[in-house]
Every structure is written in C-alpha cells, then in structure tokens.
Amino acid sequence: MKITRYLYVAAVLTALLVVLGAWRSFPNQAKEANGRESPPPKFEVDPFWPKPLPNNWVTGEVAATCVDSQDHLFIVSRRNLTAKELRVATPSPAIIEFDPAGNVVNSATPPVLPDGLHGCFVDYQDNLWIGGNGDAIVQKYSHDLSTLLLQIGEKGHFDSTDGTAAGTPLNSSHTLLNRPSDIAVDPTNGDVYISDGYGNHRVVVFDHEGNYLRQWGEAATQAEADDGVGGKFLATVHGVNIGQDGLVYVNDRKGDRIQVFEKTGDFVRNIWIQKGVGINNPASIGTAWDMAFSPDRSQTFIYDTDGEQEILWIVGRESGELLAGFGRSGHMAGEFTFLHTVAADSKGNLYTGETIDGRRVQKFKAVGRQP
Template sequence: MRRSTIRSTLCWLALMLAPLNVQAAAPAAEKVPEYALDPTWPKLPLPNHWALGLINGIHVDAKNHLWLYHSPELVPKYALGAAQTPPTGKCCVAAPAIIEFDEAGNVVRAWGGPEDAKKQGYDWPSAGHGLYVDYKGNIWIGGSQTRVGADGSQPDGLYLKFSPDGKFLLQIGGPGPSKGSLDTTQLSGAAAVDVDPVTNEVFIADGYGNHRVIVFDADTGKFKRQWGAYGKPPTDEKLPRYDGGPELPKQFNLVHCIRSAKDGLLYVCDRLNNRLQVFKKDGTFVAEQVYEPMTKGSGSVGNVSMWPDAKNTFMVMNDPGNFETVILRRSDLKELSRFGHYGTYAGEYQRNHQMEFDLKGNIFTSEDFRVQKLKIVNGVKP
C-alpha cells in the first residue's frame, strides 16, 4: 500500500473516531476544583495560651464559621505547663471543648467540657466524636467509646444538643454499654448526625458499637425509625471486614458518617467496608460505591461533605486509610480527583479524620491536634 493511501486511511479513521473520543472524554474535562494550603488560617497563636487535644469533629455553619470539637483531656501533658499549680511554664492550658472560628480564622466563642456538664446536669462523652451545626444553629456532639475505659470512664451511648452559646438542650441515650442494634433507647459509639430542616428529624450514624442509622425527633428525642445496610434491619452479628472481593458485606462495619443532600438523599459512610451507601430519608436503599477496596487500617471512606451549590454537584470524601482527599461527582459517585499524602508538615496529613466544604467550596481538614484550610486555586466556584 502506498504511503499516500495509508495516510488517507489513517485520516479517515481519525475522523470517524473523533466524535467517540470527544464523548468519552467529556466527564474528564469537567471543571473540578483544585486546592492548595491556606497558611493564614486560623489566626495563630490561639488566645489565652490555648492548646488543642484530639480533634473530634468540625462543621461549617450558615455564617461560614467553622466549629471545632476537641478533647481537652487529651492535650499532651508536656504542653500544659501554664495549667499547673504553680505553673511550670508559660505554655499552655487546654482550650474549651467547643470553639467557633469566623471566616478569617479568629476565635468567636468557646465553651464546653466535663465541668460545664456538671453545672448543667448532663453527661459528657468519654471519648468525643462528631460535631454538627443544624439549620437552627444548634450544636450536636457525641462520643465513640464502646467499652469501659482504663480510667473507669463509661461507654458512650449518647448524643447531645446545645444552643450556639453552650446551653444544654437535649440528650439522646446515656452513658453505658450497647443494648443492641435494635434497641431504641441507647446508642453505642454514635459517630455523626445530620438534621433534616424539612422534618426536623436527627439522623444518627450509630456506628462504632451498633450497626445502624437511627432517627429521632430533633427537639423531643422521640424515636422514629432505624435501618442497617441496604435498608434492612440492623443486626449485631460479628462479621469480618470487607476483604476487597466481589461479595459485599450485608451489614455495616463502623457507620462513621451521615450527610444529607439538598434533594433529600442521605449518604452513609461504612468506613471499614470501604463503601458509601445512599438512602432515601425513609431508609430505602438507592445505591452504593466502593472506594480503594483493598484498604485496611482506618478504611477508605471516613466522611463526606456537600459542595455548596444548588445541586450539591460534588462531594469531598476523606480517605483516612490512604491519607487522601477525594472529590466525587455526586450524581454517580464517580471519583474525579484524589490528592494528599502522609506527613507532619503543613499541607500533609497525619491522621486525617474529617473533611468539610465551607460555603465558598474551600475545604477544612481535621487531624489529631490541628485543622487545616485548603483554598481553591483554579477559579472554580459553587
């Protein structure tokens, strides 16, 4: 075959294949936000020589303020010189458990901890976990401990609700061991909540000890309904964690997050099974997706947060087992980008626990003793 004939044939093939190639490449060309560390957030040092313990939860409210929940009792002893009697150094004292930061990273207010609980007459979690700001501005926190601690502390079977200034409003459950995943009076290591502004229901990821989503009235604490994986009744059967194979587990293994989208769908993180499951508000199963199926350790699906546009086009997902941030397209749960790696320097992740969008699409990440802010650098906006 002559060279001219070969060249003509190749050009014809290229023209015939071009529409297919363009169509296949369209999703990859989707404008996805890209990020870089914002070293100006928060404003440091924190006031009053404050030091932070383990970061238990973060959430962004309707004013674009970040709320942070940490464990004051887990500030390292070497950092508490100013709290000793007499002081052994100028730094530091443990910060209050709940801190509100404004958009610029300044502390707005802070409150909470075991002493506040004693004064107001409610139970404080033994091992704090999760913070959520509901549509009324109220603050929800829980705890993840499922056994009696070495210090005699009780398992966390509760979730708490407060006003923005720290006034105690509601306690669901109480300290003590699980009564089983079908019991409606007690939680067990509940990891996260989401509150529906339409029905005023609180959806709880009751997942360190129990294996379910459970729903209560957000004002009275009255039980409404519950479900396990695939919308089936939850069980307490001891199941092995997912092994990465084709057969997916029939029950949850550490329900670590729950988050609602504006269209009413609920997204549930089944952390140790490396998957995200989607439900309607009544518990009807809709879809699921597995990510990095061979991941062990902390698992690959830690939490999700919704991109703040009208359709919640994207989600950010925390992958704690691989020390990465993942951007998903919400409509089909497809992974669009993945970045991050292990390390202790600014912009790296050591024990990434939670990732949250703010109202401008920036991302906040929490670890044991710090929160970092990642800002959009490619002009994509919600």
C-alpha cells in the same frame, strides 16, 4: 521587615508545592447540566489559618469540624494534651468557634460532655450537635453554647447486653446508643439521623424531640462488604449526611464505601472510595471516613476523608467516580496525619480535622472555577 516578608513568601510557596505536588487526578469528570465535562475544583492550603489561639491554648485531637450559616467553623477538641504540653500550655476549650478569618469568636467546655468527642453538626436553626464514640449520648446546644437543648441517650449507659461499652452490642434500643460517631438533621422536619457506629452498626432516626422513629443497618462480614451488600456495615459506621436530593449518605469506613439510602432506610447504591486498599492488611482502617458536599445547588461533588492513605478525595456525587484527590502523610501544611473529618463552607472552602498524632485543623481555600 525583609525577613518577615521572606518567611511569608516561603511559607506560601511551600504550601502551594505541598498541595499541588500531592494532587491526584483521574480521567473521569463530572457532567455539567449542559452535558459538558466539568473539572473537579482545586484547593490550596492556607498555612496562616487559623490565627494563633489565645490564652496559651493547645488543641487535643480535633475530632470534628462543622460550619454554620455564617460560615463560622466549629471544631470539637478532645483536650487530650501530652504531659509535656500540659507543662507549658493550656488545653483549649472542647468547642471552639472561628470566624472566616480564623479568629476565635466563642468557645466553651460544657460541664457534661460525651466521652471520646466525635462528630458535630450545625442544623438549619444554627444549633450545634455533638456526639462521642466513648459514650452513649448525642447532645444539642444553642448556637452560643450556653444551653443544652436536648440529649439523646443516657451517659455511660450503652445499648449492649450488660449496659457497658464492653458488652455485646444489641443494635436495637429505642432509647440507648452505643458509641455514636456522627449526626445529621433533616432541614425539612428536624428529624435527627445518628450513625450509631462504633459499638452498634446502624443508622437510627429520632424526631426533633428525641423520640425514636426507625433504624436500619447491621454488621457485615468482609465478603458482604466486598460484594457491596447494602445496609450492612463493617467497622465503623463513621459518618452520616443528608443531601439536597433527599438521600442519606453513610460512611462505611472500613467497607471503603459511602452507602446511599432513602430516608426510610431503603438502600439505593454504593459510592466506592479506593476499594481494596487494605486487602490482606488487618490493620487497615478504611478509606471512607467522613464526607461533605460541595455547596452548589446540585452538590456536584463529595469530599471524602481517607484516613488510611491520608488523602482528601473529590468524588462525582451522581457518577460515584473518583475525580481527584490531594494530600499525603505528613505534618507540614497541606499534609495529613490521621485525617478524620471535613466540612465545607458556602464558598467551597474546606476545613479538615486530624486526630491521634495530627491534632489540628487546616483550611483549604477553593481556587479557580467552582461548580
């Protein structure tokens, strides 16, 4: 019993040291409604979340995280285990649902899924949406994962000159996609916003039945991205979210910015995330990967995943200023390897997913004052 207790205490202290040791703060702070300065929230990693997976499961790359109305977390796993792992373990289902305590409550691997699973979203009716950056479809499933309710696009048929992923992207089809990365659903009318961004360079909008409505966006030159030209994207258009303010927030990953638009596609402003980190480095993969809003009514903060520097940034939504950040490269609790995605629950806790060599989900508990 003493050994178990000591191991528990050691794990907790290590987790706290990792997060607090990697905490980065900036002089800028968000404004409260009364005009006083509001410090950004702080987080500590929960090294015991989730609980051990059943059935000898091991996740592959965790390409997406999203939260439902009951604060259950869905993760999307690519199931790409190593040869060694396959000898001793079983690939987890592609979709796993966890309750707030970290227990698996549901899972599924539907018979037809997008290749290169990428992005998930739980809409206002608790339906689950997923996409894939190796394919040309976005799918909508019932909350219990038993029923495919809608598919946008055609599997394996890309919006390109020859219909393949290798063809030149056309960025124009009303029915086809080209390697979509993320999905958001407007709770006011059910419109579906897709960041069609690994092949194409656009945000494309469909109605709740999958009928095309509109689109915006095109490829940017490096100079245009550096100048902050709106509506033009470097590689890749990596994420899309709709705020309580009715604006659309789009992750221009390698452009190091979140571009903000009206729902019509009219450009509003840029939110820069560590601009120029990859300057003179062709291998740079950008700092604006994915984002989530803080759950307060004003959505005071944006949480941005920076897979280039392995940092989760806290940004003032209105000011667009970097306020703080945490994380560093590594495999210990609270560290990141290919930090890819983030989701927030109603209590302000954050859930991150890591791809490539990270291949895990982590929970960061909100501590202290929250907005």
